[in-house]
Amino acid sequence: MKVSVALLLLRCLSITDGNDFADGKNNQPNIWTEVRDVRDMVVELKVKLDIVMKENANMAQQIQELKKENAGITEQLKISENQLEAIKRENAEQAKVAFSADLGLRGDLGPQSTEITLTFNNIFTNTGNNYNPATGLFTAPVKGVYYFRFTACGVQSKHSLGASLHKNGQKIVSVGQWRNHDQHRYGSNGAVLQLEVGDVVCMKLLPGYTIYDSPDNLSTFSGFLIFPL
Ligand SMILES: *[C@@H]1O[C@H](CO)[C@@H](O)[C@H](O)[C@H]1NC(C)=O
Numbered sequence: 144m145k146v147s148v149a150l151l152l153l154r155c156l157s158i159t160d161g162n163d164f165a166d167g168k169n170n171q172p173n174i175w176t177e178v179r180d181v182r183d184m185v186v187e188l189k190v191k192l193d194i195v196m197k198e199n200a201n202m203a204q205q206i207q208e209l210k211k212e213n214a215g216i217t218e219q220l221k222i223s224e225n226q227l228e229a230i231k232r233e234n235a236e237q238a239k240v241a242f243s244a245d246l247g248l249r250g251d252l253g254p255q256s257t258e259i260t261l262t263f264n265n266i267f268t269n270t271g272n273n274y275n276p277a278t279g280l281f282t283a284p285v286k287g288v289y290y291f292r293f294t295a296c297g298v299q300s301k302h303s304l305g306a307s308l309h310k311n312g313q314k315i316v317s318v319g320q321w322r323n324h325d326q327h328r329y330g331s332n333g334a335v336l337q338l339e340v341g342d343v344v345c346m347k348l349l350p351g352y353t354i355y356d357s358p359d360n361l362s363t364f365s366g367f368l369i370f371p372l
Pocket of ligand 1: 245265266267358359360
């Protein structure tokens with residue numbers, strides 16, 4: 144823009160220089176016309192310059208706003224990253240508890256005159272090792288809500304099938320099927336239990352009842368932590 148203004152002025156000067164005023168009347172109006180044109184152009188250029196400068200200012204403002212927005216997004220991202228890290232840490236620290244086992248018997252157990260604790264020793268899963276296959280006892284490692292379920296199979300026609308889930312020695316849920324039935328019979332039950340650290344959950348064979356298992360893994364006991372409290 145400066146260059147064009149300079150060129151115009153040069154042109155104007157060269158006209159003035161190259162033409163003697165005294166040469167004739169004809170040149171005078173032309174010079175003034177040129178000067179007017181230059182003035183008009185300067186005015187026009189100034190208007191254009193104002194527009195460009197205004198646009199520039201707008202753009203600078205937009206850039207500032209974008210920068211601010213970008214800073215906001217960056218901050219939000221940082222917060223999200225921190226939250227994700229916290230969740231990952233919490234997840235890593237959270238106890239992982241799950242077990243599943245089959246009774247491991249080849250044949251019948253019972254009837255007996257007293258309740259006995261069933262030792263499901265054919266382990267499928269024992270994450271955290273909180274279930275002891277030697278004693279049949281599950282011991283809660285953390286306070287939380289747990290789920291336990293079991294299936295008991297029985298085959299003896301002269302005896303009933305029966306088993307029950309116990310928490311700290313207290314009967315929670317049971318299954319039973321009366322005798323005189325010579326097919327495989329099944330009973331299933333389960334419970335969601337809130338446990339304190341050290342609470343013990345196990346399966347017991349009811350007095351006078353039987354339970355059966357085969358290599359098909361017919362009688363099973365499983366449990367897992369749903370969430371800690
Ligand atoms: C019984 O459990 C064992 C795992 O201990 C497994 O290898 C086997 O295939 C299971 N039997 C059947 C019939 O599912």
